[in-house]
Amino acid sequence: MSIKVHLKMNCPYTNELIRNVLEERNDLFTLTDSSTLNDDNTLYWLEYEELDFDMLYRLIKESNKKKILANSYCIRKGLLRKAHFAMFVQKYLAKQPNSVLRDHYPETHILDLIHPDYLEEALNEAFELRDTLEANTKENTEPIPFILKASILDKASELCIFYTQAELEEFFTSKYDDDDESIANVREWIVQRYIKNPKLLPIYQNRKFHLRVYVVAERNLRIYVYDGILALFASFPYDAADNDQTFDRLRHITNTCVQIESKIDEEDLVKEFFSLESMDDDLRSRIFEQIKSIVKDIFTGLHNEITVFQPIRNAFEIYGFDFLIDENNQVYFLEANAFPDFKQTGNSLSILIKELFQNLVQHIVLPYFGYEESSEITQRKLHLVYEKQKTF
Template identity: 75%
Template sequence: MTCSYTNDLIRSVLEEENDLFRINNSSTSNDDNVLYWLEYEELDFDMIYRAAKDSNRKIFVNSYCIRKGLLRKANFALFVQKYLSKKPDSILRRHYPETHILDLSHPDYLDEALNEAYELRDVLQANVEETTDKPIPFILKASILDKASELFIFHTQAELEDFFTTKFDDDDEDEDEENNISMVREWVVQRYITNPKLLSVYQNRKFHLRVYVVAEKNLRVYVYDGILALFASLSYQNDQQSFNRLCHITNTCAQIDSPLDEEDLVKEFFTLEGLDDEIRSNIFEQIKTIVKEIFTGLHSETPIFQPLKNAFEIYGFDFLIDENNQVYFLEANAYPDFKQTGNSLSILIRELFQNVVQQIILPYFGHEQTNKDLQRRLHLVYDKQRTI
């Protein structure tokens, strides 16, 4: 792994297993028993698919190949639309914000994109005409970008047009293709949750939950109870006229210029003050149920999500809690940025990796689990072979 924070933790956890793993930096090996824990681009999926058919080789890798139905925001929104058409009573209707998809290659085509997303267009028009008691806000997200890139909160079509026009004009002067917004075609627009859970002990700063979800083989899914609460830098203000990004955006990477310390921005959910045990337990049960429902639907959608019997993957799922303690799924990320946890809570990531090694990797290679006294653990929420 290229991130030293993550790489050092993985190495130290594997080295705990009494020489069961021989660690090297090569992305190829002729051995019959190999664990590949690499960046996605470094994995040889042709070899991995061949190894899955070879009973004499045990190759285990840290990523599935096809999982865009989970990770790309537009693909996931389409999956939810399809799933709800078949299962209208699914909990995803209540726990996934209203979402619209915009296919937009240039600001000149925004009218056409909104004609396709006509329900969104009508709400934006109502916001202008003041036919609603209070304008309904939406948040724009690029389908394939992460780290809070290009997040934008708006109420009207005019605001959206201004955003895209400014961004495209800036990109005309930017030769960096990697950061060029004109390369992004798919966008999602979600109804913005205006009543987030706020805790006075933390100055009523908005926060979201980063939950680590582990999928293995074909297919079991676990939720890790070492959950992070990621806070905004400033107290939440639901004021249309004085929008401040640092009040609304809770991603750690967006807090670079924050005057607050790491310990104020990243906390462990189960130790948050201002929440009693019953509320915490209820929130965790909602999270597990939502994750189970997502994979219940995805496991049969092989064009957009294909588990592999010789692979596992760790995802970072983001959730928001509202003032009524209802949980909303926001998005999933592969190769989550573990270093956002910081140094003071690095034990959460170490124990995550230890759980993965104990419960998933060692059994795959026929080794018994070693006796680890871990405070945090993985909770099985979905097993394709049986009902949980």
């Protein structure tokens, strides 16, 4: 019996690659636009808002034997919302003080702010941040930079690098005075210590870059890290001397959605990490091991936080994890996103995304429906780093 597939992703780039991979196995998959929502042997690969989570949970509760698989979990705000994740890390480190997250997640503070008039009260709650910002104003002190991020916004929205409380107040006041409803509705913010010594590669004009790592979660719960890693570069050379007055998004922010303002070619903005020049195999391997260790520890803790992260046995999900490497080759986890923007990979590296989907179909989708894992060989692989009651 073939597997019926409902496929509809809003991004044409992503939708086409998934369709191509499924059509390679047209002996097993049948793409369809019409069937009942709970047909047996059905794969739903849809946008989050289109998935019927009530149906998925009902099938689990009823111990239904129907084979239905969806491409997203319902509850995962503990991973995806920056403030929720920061609270999880605080709680987890209190229980596990030797966790690798202590050294691989930047110092983070949470601001609960409904209006700029209440910033003083919010900073009183985050008193350690308040004290550091005050110290930054003193003479003969090397100021510590911080970066502000909205908890629920992505694509580098509403980022602000600052040193003092006055600069933070100016950012919020200017945004609210413009009657920006989107920011007025954002209540949770995080403030992280800005990593001002990123790893720079002279061969790439010392432009700052971060790593986009695809992490796959399946059922309840296995976690894989994909070794087809992207290096996303800023458009212009990094300048650590930039301050709040001269801050240039095209030097500091490495998201490709920001770089559309530049005229740099796609191939110069997005590269494959394991093909970067001037980094030897040993260094790349050590960085990858750090990444796997961080991902494993994140899900080791999150798996027990069922109110904010709830994997279910008839679903899988792909996340985009962002990491930064500093000049000492230490890796820092920055944030995670669901339904990552695959098109930022560009056309020249689309094979990397295609192989991700091929691996997912071969090693996760087909076994779920009772088929043996495919023996097809891809250059890039999924690496199992966490399984319930097991660590690797």
